[in-house]
Amino acid sequence: MLSVDALSKNFINVSITNTVDEALDILNQFKIKHLPIVKSKAFLTIISEETLKAAHPGTIMKDFVNKGVKKFVRQDDHLLDAAKAMVDEELTIIPVLEDDESFMGIITMEDLFTKIISRFGLNSDGSLLVIEVPQQDFQLSELIRILEMENVHLFSVLVSMENFPNIEITLKTDIKDINSVLQTLERYSYTVKAYFENDQYIHQLKDRYESLISYLNV
Template identity: 25%
Template sequence: MLNKELISSNIPTLHYQDTVGEALLLMQESHLSQLPVVDDDKYLGVVFEEDLQKNSQEQTLQGSNIRLSKVMVPAHTYYLQAVQVALDYRIAIVPVVENEELVGVINQVDLLTELGRQTGVQDPGGVIVLEMDSINFSFSEISRLVETNDAQITQLNTFRQSQPPSLLVVLKVNTIEISTIVATFQRYDYKVKYYFGEERYVNQLKSNLDHLMNYLNL
């Protein structure tokens, strides 16, 4: 999915000759705290509501000292670049530019929706998060351990964390019942940081233990 394919049709654009008051009103109507600014279709940057509020509402954007952040992504690059820009700059919109002209704007909500669709967040299945040193990461080994439990990995993502320095490996598997998979990882000395799914095996053990305790109390 390219950036140009995620452009929203309902995000307005400010012009360099607009007043601060007009800009603030447009932000209020669109429920956004940032909007792109253009001058004769040339992209100038993003203006922030907090910067506008420090200026007279009668001033034009051009005549004020308002800072414009030239954050943007090219139209023909992969959408994950827009995701990274939104995270890096903590903005709700990502301008899409081609040949210095504003092609459109991507809404953060649309970015998250596409990210969820492509990473299979809405697909049924369990999630297991492993924590390890980067040098110990082996996709083939992790996949083999999952497959020994008659399951398959449908998504795998890795994230580096600084405290403590380690690699998080997020697995999405094609089964909700993950207790045997978790047990397999633990048996092979993998650190299972989190897991989300049904634990029928664990629940059955607890049920059996409860029955035993009830019997002993008779």
């Protein structure tokens, strides 16, 4: 799951000769709040919508090359590295560069969301289960064994340390009736924090996606 695999399709590059008005049109077209400024194949910086709106409409992008954020990922970086870079810098896009520093394109927040949902199997039929266990008691092999006893197949396992020393584990499974699994996990002292059966989960994904698009349209 490499960054190059999530490049935005048909993105229009912004060069140092484009004006603020032209750049704002591109922001609106792709529903993003940040743009990379590129000279030929060289990535220069990321400029924000806020900065552009504060400038004169006829100002050219060359005037912004010493401003903004010079953040990027390389084509062979993991997609989650791209996600981390976007979150750390509060960006709606991240540029992707080749090994020789040549600009390849960008990943948008929408691209990232869609690719992660697909690659972790979160859009497949089944249920989403969120459990919690103390860090010292967590063994992935044991958890998998328990689920195998219930004839459950896993599409993905996501582990969060946010509530350390407890570990939160999000499981995407192929099971449609989750009641028996809940009872088994509780017998093994796992705390079930939440679960979403297929129709409910798809509805929540749709709501979150629409919230994201609404945010990008602000």
